Amino acid sequence: MQLYRAHVLVCGGTGCVTSGCMDVHAELEKQLEKNGLSEEINVIVTGCVGTCDIGPILMVYPEAIFYQKVQVEDVAEIVEEHILKGRPVNRLMYQDKTSEIAEFIEKYYDIDFFNRQTRIVLRNTGVIDSTKIDEYIARDGYQAIAKALTEMKPIEVVEEIKKSGLRGRGGGGFPAGIKLELGHKADGDQKYMICNADEGDPGAFMDRSLLEGDPHSIIEGMMLASYAIGANQGYVYVRAEYPLAVDRLVTAIKQAKEYGLLGDNIFGSGFNYSLDLRVGAGAFVCGEETALMHSIEGLRGEPTPKPPYPTDAGVFGYPSVINNVETIANMPQIILNGSDWFNRFGVENNKGTKVFAVAGNILNTGLVEVELGTTLRTVIFDICGGVPNGKKFKAVQIGGPSGGCIPAEYLDTPITYDSLTSLGAMMGSGGLIVMDEDTCMVDLARFFLDFTQEESCGKCTPCRIGTKRMLEILERITEGHGQPGDIEKLEELAESIGDSSFCGLGRAAPNPILSTLRFFRDEYEAHIDGHKCPAGICKGLLNVEIIEDKCRSCGICARICPVNAIAGQRGQPYVVDQDTCTRCGLCIESCPFDAISKH
């Protein structure tokens, strides 16, 4: 046995890879070698730790010291001071950004961002090397499937999941146990189990981090679900934009095959199982289950009507059960620890935890797993540190392009499937976008509509043309050409698109508009009637003006203006030609006397 006196964990999630963790990793190996420490220090590349904005991250065990924003130049100091001499490097430690004094927090578990979370799904991400199956096994990996195959009948697995109260984490919140039961009861020798890893909401990256950081939990969950319904073939449908996730999943499947965990007669139980990847081509609509299944079949990724439901006629016409990544990742833990254990987390009808990807105007961007029923305030303020730069919190967008926004007065709402739906938002896959007072809600709705309109597959008219018309109206409003009656038109369109679209993508497309109208109707009215953008975002409604008293006619603004909209003479205040001005704001930044304002 090789014994290491310390483990250095390098976060290898996509976020940290982007900020250069692989170079840091290479430098670390080099410095350890140089100091003759390679034999006693174990370097591990893990999955996403969750604090994506302060990467690259290094953690040193057994002391559990957490280093942030580690650059290649810092590595030598860490190795020589901490690893060699045992003196942790203060200046690279985590800093509590909410406190006024710069305070360094040494230990990983003393950091609020981590110790207020409940990690069931993310229990292994950021802890194990996701490319080594042994590390997953060390953390009780594949024990659940071993237990199921040797001690439980398929229907008992179904019952256990049902009793756990687990609901689909992909958005709708359909009870996972009932879905498995439908699959179990479906007639036929050939059935399929599908994992929906086509995560496409802007700002959402929970599934990606899970696939990268703990791919074996998906394999094990897929095996459990497949055993429960009687399927011998599974597919993980993952989008091509996640190359690292695909890579780690391919490695994991290969290792599971080598260990005989995938293949024939697993654990001598007679259960045969094969798991394959299907890589999507980048269409948002393929996250819709019928479209996804057509894509697996090699057809165009377009939705078809339900019924027939996938559990009756799914992939290639055979009964199929399709679940989201996070739902599947919960299953091994439920089978291993029992439904009673799982029931201890969360609240009535909303059991367990949910992973959220928190982004936007927030101090700590990253991945957070909390019990269902936790309030939005806890997630946004206590865990993620709230809104930076002294700005006021305005609203949080939840559920991506199919979801809605929740304003400040509902911050104390416990996060459950039902509470979010009643506020006109939805759980969705778990993207939380926090917005401060400088966000224009009309512009936000326009952003999401722009996304859905672009991603509409075009099969049905309400979605294809309806979203385009709604987008046009929103563009008109944000450009300052809103007309009386536009709000009513939006409402009418939203209603008919919601009623008559073919699939969930179209039916939910008006949600961002409906929800912003519900809570921020006055902003729409201000745009249309008052020709004002209260947040100061919509360029069409802004005027850039030079304050006469302050202008010293230096001419810098005139020289910097890219469209030559500013003119003037020495000794007289300069003037902005409003018709030519594009409201780019360059002049405001360049004026040495703060004599230019936008309002």
Next chain:
Amino acid sequence: MKSIADLKKIREQARHNISLRESGERTQVRVYMGTCGIAAGARQTIAAIIDELAKQNIGDVEVLQKGCIGLCEHEPLVEVERKGEDSVMYGHIDEEKARRIVTRHVIDGVILDEWVVNCGCSIGID
């Protein structure tokens, strides 16, 4: 892998390799490695401790490096603190003594009186 027994075997082996990353208290062996400690041979001492632990298949022990604590004439210093017990400071620990400390104190719990510098009161940093 044919059976659950095989899986358990892999798990037991692999657990050793990741146990350092689990939270929870475990026995600590602290080697004081300021300039004085290193000059007196603390690097060889720590290497011997790690090697001996590996040989004896003990994974659940933290081997920590610490800075100088001012007892330079006793270097290399090794401090052992078993879970729930008082810490014991040993002085002038070379490789051979280090191996004995692992076997006798870390594993069996017997304090090796003849090498003790200061017993019962931790003057370590923790």
